[in-house]
Amino acid sequence: MHSNIFLIILGMGLVTYIPRMLPLTLFHRIELPPFWRGVLRNVPYATLGALIIPGIFLIQDDPVFGILGFVSAVIASWLGANVMIVVFVSVLVLTVYTMV
Amino acid sequence: MFRDGIKSGVAIAIGYAPVALTFGLLAKSTGLSLMDTTLMSMIVFAGAAQYISLNLLSLGTGPFEIILTTFILNIRHFLMSASLNEKAENDSLWKKALYAFGITDETFSVAAMKEGTISASYMFGLIFISYSSWVVHSAIGHIVGAHLPENVQVSLSVALYAMFISLLVPAVKTERKALWLAVCAGAINCVLLLWLHVPKGWAIVISTIISAICIQWVVEKGKETEYAQ
Known part of the structure; x- marks a missing residue:
């Protein structure tokens, strides 16, 4: 174990904070061209897609697990x-699935 | 407004609980003290990066490499912060700098899908409850060190994904474009992760940018041809 663990944590915190902070403070009043504003408005939907796929299908080695979780969450929403x-429905469905 | 933030953050707080408990548990088995574990959750506040750092620490990886890996994994928040900035109200700079600290995949997704603009007090509420859950449950995981029943723990791992899906589906129902953006980014992400073995942090950034730009380009082309007719 590192003795300088605290410094590692500080460094991790710093490199995590900087990308979070720069756009919100630096682009404070910058007017982007319409095309790029459109792109930035697209980002949340695209990010959600990338956060869900393929991650949810790889939670467990068993592909049915992810597919079942995905389908029950999509249907419920x-x-x-x-x-x-x-969240409750998909956790419940998978709890039942792992029991049987 | 602060209360609205708290309300929309409840789901995140619940989703974070098992992830943070497990983190606390793993940190303990990696040899981190209770204080280091809690400090890491307080200072870094980034789930995936914290998990991976434990892995690297146990492998005896050097500080520089751990910090670099964290940076690469979390660079995606740059994009999220830039996108959020488009919806952010003109709050004073120090408030924006403060809530920027709490931008995670989950707080970003909830804030970005919210209707209307985003005020600092809303973000403070959203982050307050998510952050508290993350820090407190990390500590509890370390102290208690007890496992939830295995099958419950396994099925809880779907919780945050289910939350992402519930944020995306209503948008997809009202706007076809949202579906294309998500599917396109997901498909590119698969290629990058599974085939080209790009690190996860970069894969999300690259697939988001390509999808957001391409779909925007297609939409604008579509408008031009409409006007031309």
Whole structure:
């Protein structure tokens, strides 16, 4: 174990904070051209896609696990369930699946 | 507004609990003290990076490499921060610098999908509850060190993904573009991660940028041809 663990943690904190902080403070009043504003507005949807796929299908070696979690979350949210219900339903479905 | 933030953060706080408990547990087995474990969650506040750092620490990796890996993994927050900035109200700079600290995949997704603009007090509420859950559960994981029943723990690992899906689906229902953006980014991410073995942090950044630019380009082309007709 490193004796300088505290310094490592500080360094990790710094390199994590800087990318989080720079755009919000530096681009404070910059007017981007419409095309790039559109691109930035697209970012959340694209990010969500990349956060979900392929991650959810790789949680377990068993592909059915991820597919089942994915499908139950999609169905629950498609039916208009709020976020808590969606999380609850998919965890429940998978708990049942891992029991049987 | 602060209360609205708290309300939208409850799901994140619950989703973080098992992840942070497990982190605390792993940190203990890696040999980190309770204080170091809690400090890491307080100072870094980035799940994936913290997990990987434990792995690297146990392998005896040098400080520079650990910090560099953390940077590469978390560079994606730059993009999220830039995107959030488009929706952010003109709060004073120090407030924005303060809530920027709490931008994670989860807080970003919830804030970005919120209707209307984003105020500092909303972000403070959202981050306060998520951050508290993360830090407190990291410490509890280290202290208690007890496992949840195996199958519950396994199925809880889907919680944050389910939250992402529940944020995305309503947008997809109202706007076809959202679906294309997500599917396109997901497909590129698969190629980058599974085939080209790009590190996870970069893979998310690259697939998000390519998808966001390409779809925007297609949309603008579509408008031009509409006007031309």
